[in-house]
Amino acid sequence: MSLLTVEHLTIRFGGLVAIDDVSFAADDRRITAIIGPNGAGKTTVFNCLTGFYKPDVGRMCVAADGQEWLLERMEGFRIARDAGIARTFQNIRLFPKMTVLENLLVAQHKALQRASLFSLAGLVGAKSFRLAEQAAIARARSWLERCSLVHVADDEAGSLPYGAQRRLEIARAMCTGPRILCLDEPAAGLNPAESVELAALVRSIRDYEKIAVLLIEHDMSVVMEISDQIIVLDHGRKIAQGTPDEIRANPDVIRAYLGTDEEAAVSR
Amino acid sequence: MASQKFAGAVREAASVALVALLLAIPLVGFRLVDGLRGLTIDTRFDWVAWGVSAVFLGRLAIALSGTTRRLLPDLKSVGAALSNLPGGLSRFAGGAMLIGALLLPIVPFADRYVVEIAITVLIYVMLGWGLNIVVGLAGLLDLGYVAFYAVGAYSYALLSINFGWSFWLCLPVAGLLAAAFGVMLGFPVLRLRGDYLAIVTLGFGEMIRIILLNWKDFSGGPNGISSIPRPDFFGFPFARTAEEGQTTFHQLFGLEFSPMHRIVFLYYLILILAMLTNLFTLRMRRLPLGRAWEALREDEIACRALGINPTMIKLSAFALGAMFGGFAGAFFATRQGFISPESFSFIESAVILAIVVLGGMGSQIGVVIAAAFLILVPEFLRDFSQYRMVLFGMAMVLIMLWRPQGLVSHRSPSARLGGHA
Numbered sequence: 073m074s075l076l077t078v079e080h081l082t083i084r085f086g087g088l089v090a091i092d093d094v095s096f097a098a099d100d101r102r103i104t105a106i107i108g109p110n111g112a113g114k115t116t117v118f119n120c121l122t123g124f125y126k127p128d129v130g131r132m133c134v135a136a137d138g139q140e141w142l143l144e145r146m147e148g149f150r151i152a153r154d155a156g157i158a159r160t161f162q163n164i165r166l167f168p169k170m171t172v173l174e175n176l177l178v179a180q181h182k183a184l185q186r187a188s189l190f191s192l193a194g195l196v197g198a199k200s201f202r203l204a205e206q207a208a209i210a211r212a213r214s215w216l217e218r219c220s221l222v223h224v225a226d227d228e229a230g231s232l233p234y235g236a237q238r239r240l241e242i243a244r245a246m247c248t249g250p251r252i253l254c255l256d257e258p259a260a261g262l263n264p265a266e267s268v269e270l271a272a273l274v275r276s277i278r279d280y281e282k283i284a285v286l287l288i289e290h291d292m293s294v295v296m297e298i299s300d301q302i303i304v305l306d307h308g309r310k311i312a313q314g315t316p317d318e319i320r321a322n323p324d325v326i327r328a329y330l331g332t333d334e335e336a337a338v339s340r
Numbered sequence: 341m342a343s344q345k346f347a348g349a350v351r352e353a354a355s356v357a358l359v360a361l362l363l364a365i366p367l368v369g370f371r372l373v374d375g376l377r378g379l380t381i382d383t384r385f386d387w388v389a390w391g392v393s394a395v396f397l398g399r400l401a402i403a404l405s406g407t408t409r410r411l412l413p414d415l416k417s418v419g420a421a422l423s424n425l426p427g428g429l430s431r432f433a434g435g436a437m438l439i440g441a442l443l444l445p446i447v448p449f450a451d452r453y454v455v456e457i458a459i460t461v462l463i464y465v466m467l468g469w470g471l472n473i474v475v476g477l478a479g480l481l482d483l484g485y486v487a488f489y490a491v492g493a494y495s496y497a498l499l500s501i502n503f504g505w506s507f508w509l510c511l512p513v514a515g516l517l518a519a520a521f522g523v524m525l526g527f528p529v530l531r532l533r534g535d536y537l538a539i540v541t542l543g544f545g546e547m548i549r550i551i552l553l554n555w556k557d558f559s560g561g562p563n564g565i566s567s568i569p570r571p572d573f574f575g576f577p578f579a580r581t582a583e584e585g586q587t588t589f590h591q592l593f594g595l596e597f598s599p600m601h602r603i604v605f606l607y608y609l610i611l612i613l614a615m616l617t618n619l620f621t622l623r624m625r626r627l628p629l630g631r632a633w634e635a636l637r638e639d640e641i642a643c644r645a646l647g648i649n650p651t652m653i654k655l656s657a658f659a660l661g662a663m664f665g666g667f668a669g670a671f672f673a674t675r676q677g678f679i680s681p682e683s684f685s686f687i688e689s690a691v692i693l694a695i696v697v698l699g700g701m702g703s704q705i706g707v708v709i710a711a712a713f714l715i716l717v718p719e720f721l722r723d724f725s726q727y728r729m730v731l732f733g734m735a736m737v738l739i740m741l742w743r744p745q746g747l748v749s750h751r752s753p754s755a756r757l758g759g760h761a
Contacts, residue, residue: 122645153647165645167638170631171753177628178635179646184628194627195620205755213757225757248646 073135075100075284076252081120081130090116091127092308098252098301103278103285105295107319108305109328114288115162117305118254121286122159123148136251153182158250160241162257162288168230172221172240175229176212179247184208215243219273235266242273252284253277259291267291271298296320304328349403357396364388430750434705441611445604455603459610459675461715463668466614468695468707470664473621475693476702477630478657479637481538484525484545485692488518488662490552490684492669497565497679498558507571511670518666519659521548526658530651533640545689553681564680570602571609571674578602606675613671617664618704624660626754633657634702634754698739700746709747 074097081094091113098104106114119125121132123146132143134155141155151157167175177184187204188194194201216222219239224232229240238258245253255274259267271294278285278298289295295302296316304312304319306328312319319325368391371382441462445455467489474482495514499505505513529540552559559565572578573589580597582588589605590597624630632653635643640650673679695714699706717735721728739747 124641148644149647149649152645153649159645161642161645165639165642167635167642169638169751170634171755173755173757174631174634174753177755178631178643178648181628181632181646181648185632188627188629191624191627191629194629195623209755209757216757222757226753244646 074098075134075136076121076286077131077133077135078117078121079131079133081117081127081132083116083120083125083127083129089308091120091305093129094305094308094310096303096310096313098284098286100251100282100284101278102300103274103287103298105287105289105299105302106305107289107292107295107302111307112305113308114305115256116308118159118256118286118288120144121151121252121254122157123151134251152248152250156249156251157254158245158248158252159254160238160245160256160258162260164234164237164241166229166237166241166244168228170229171226172216172229172232173209173212173225175240175244176215176247177208179244180208180211180249182248212243212247215246218276219243235262238262238266238270239273242277246277246281250283252286254286254288256288257290258287259289259294267294270294274298346404349400352403353396353400356399357392360395361388361392364391430705430748430752437705437708438615445607452600452603455600455607457716457719459603459607461712462607462610462614463672463675464692464695464711464715465708466610466617466668466671467665467692468699468711469614469617469621469704470661470668471692471696472661472699472702472704472707473624473633473664474657474661475696477621477625477637478633478654478661479701480654480657481534482541482658482661483538483686483689483693484541484543484548485661485665486684486686486688487525487545487548488521488665489669489672489688490548490681491518491521491662492666493673493679493684494552494559494565494669495666496670496673497568500569500674501565501567507569507670507674508574511667514670515663515666518669519663522658522660522662523655525662526655530654542686542689545684545686549681549684549686552684559681562680562682564678564682565673566678568673568677568679570677571606573605578605606671610671610675613667617667620660620664621704629653629656631754694736698736698746700743700748700750702751703746703748706746706748 076098078097079095081091082089083091094113094117096104106117108114116125120127120130121143123143127144130144134141134143134157136156141151143151143155143157146155152159167178170178184201184204185191188201189198213222213225216225219242221232221236221240221243224236229237232240238261242253242255242258258274259270262270274285274287275298277283278300287295287299299316302312302314302316302319303310304322304325311324311328312322314322365388369383369385369388371384373380373382441458444450444458450458467485470488471482471485474480474485492514495517496507496510499510499513500507525541525544529537532540553562555561570578573592576587576589576592577583578589578601580588582591588597589595589601595601621630625634632643632648633656635646635648636650636653636657643650643653672683676683691714695707695710698714699708699710713735718728718732721731724731743749
């Protein structure tokens with residue numbers, strides 16, 4: 073059984089069917105990209121997975137460590153905390169007035185809060201808590217190094233340049249220790265050099281962490297280069313699924329992206 | 341060119357004078373006189389004329405010299421320098437303030453009046469620090485904070501009068517009861533943010549006051565509760581003569597009796613309570629819960645995506661903030677010896693919130709400065725009696741022009757990479 077199984081996912085907003093019977097599966101150590109034209113419902117899939125929306129129909133199941141979590145029945149913060157789904161946002165959502173390091177420490181809230189015995193041990197400065205905090209800082213440091221952000225660790229997150237903010241959001245998501253990482257357009261607004269760097273980061277996360285990466289991205293060079301599996305959505309429906317090569321050759325995908333008229337024009 | 345500038349200045353002065361005229365006619369122009377034939381209306385249009393012409397000429401002078409534009413940036417740069425105090429300097433300022441506060445009752449000019457005012461300032465500092473947890477750290481706009489102050493005060497008053505509990509026993513109970521009320525308020529408002537939250541908390545504050553006002557059997561209604569027991573020095577009362585089998589404070593230390601003893605004791609008591617609030621908050625900021633408060637203020641959706649339960653974070657902020665309000669309330673009751681719902685009106689909430697906002701949200705030292713300002717300025721302006729509130733309002737306007745983000749907007753990080761915060 074796959075780490076993440078999504079079956080018959082459907083959600084309607086009034087009369088609009090935003091997602092229509094979408095099923096897919098994602099495994100760890102693999103990058104699954106979700107692509108499609110604007111308004112195809114890609115971010116809505118993420119919002120369902122992370123509990124921001126409740127689907128009308130469908131089943132989303134995370135299976136790991138001999139346990140199963142049915143996401144459609146869980147509150148948003150429990151999905152992140154217990155099922156281990158971390159995400160980034162299309163329009164970056166950092167804690168702008170807090171420092172880079174603090175952003176990463178907030179992400180380790182679960183472990184730290186337990187170590188501080190819900191603040192009691194922390195208030196008296198217990199050794200066990202100090203050790204846990206040092207471990208958290210060490211973990212944050214290792215992610216800062218991987219995202220080349222160490223030199224700005226004590227700066228306000230809001231003061232970082234755009235590309236650094238994107239990387240910080242990924243580092244923050246990884247600090248929660250997730251099983252599944254959902255990246256919502258991580259390369260949006262990055263210059264080509266930064267995009268290459270980002271692709272390398274995402275690939276290293278896949279290679280060295282035992283997690284599944286879900287990726288929404290418009291930059292096709294990034295998608296085709298790093299994805300193991302691509303799912304194509306159009307008007308809320310899944311129209312194709314396969315490896316980058318299969319997707320590139322799929323006529324339905326070309327039609328969805330270029331439209332029928334253009335296709336006719338090309339073939340003429 | 342010069343004539344154009346002059347015409348512009350005249351136009352500007354005229355429009356300002358018009359506003360002054362519209363305001364002055366109802367405010368200054370008419371006066372009710374309680375004469376022989378009952379109430380009559382007296383007019384003072386000469387005052388209006390003098391005032392409006394003064395405004396016109398003043399504004400004209402300002403417009404011609406063009407100082408408004410120059411004056412404001414100057415003030416702003418001073419403010420920026422003040423707020424960008426490095427952490428070390430602000431810690432130094434805090435230490436100096438604490439030493440000053442510790443020595444205050446000993447210095448020669450500190451008579452009863454000075455210490456009493458210092459106690460009042462410290463009560464507001466403590467309330468400001470308590471509210472700072474809710475508003476400054478967690479970012480939950482609470483306009484009904486005075487309700488928790490009232491809960492603490494009435495808890496102490498009722499428990500000590502009805503059951504004879506001592507102050508030291510009542511103090512934690514008052515804090516816990518206030519915290520329980522904080523959770524009670526917290527539950528229904530969990531989904532609300534910003535303006536909506538402010539309105540509900542405002543309503544909550546009024547509800548507590550109105551219940552206290554109308555539930556006569558319980559709280560004494562508008563008459564309040566009087567002869568609340570004064571605190572004793574760990575079992576030794578501050579009295580001229582000891583009761584049967586008791587030793588008074590001055591006998592214990594072999595001193596001459598003086599009413600100042602109790603006041604100085606109260607001063608140190610509130611100083612300790614306030615410092616406890618401060619230390620608690622400073623400590624909490626570095627704990628995961630405190631960081632989660634700040635994260636919640638910054639972005640609630642991101643918090644949820646990181647697996648943080650917003651309900652717990654909000655309730656804990658409300659409860660802990662309320663607890664310190666409750667402590668301060670118990671102290672207030674024992675200091676005054678008399679409480680009534682009048683002491684817990686909305687204006688108190690507004691003053692406490694003003695202290696937090698004026699000080700700079702989340703800044704501990706800013707709260708001290710703002711509390712001292714808001715309590716001392718009206719006190720010093722007593723000599724100007726009827727112009728007191730006008731001057732006070734003017735000072736507030738100036739500060740908001742000068743530093744819209746509060747007096748101290750510096751935020752020191754709760755953790756540093758490879759160094760101590």
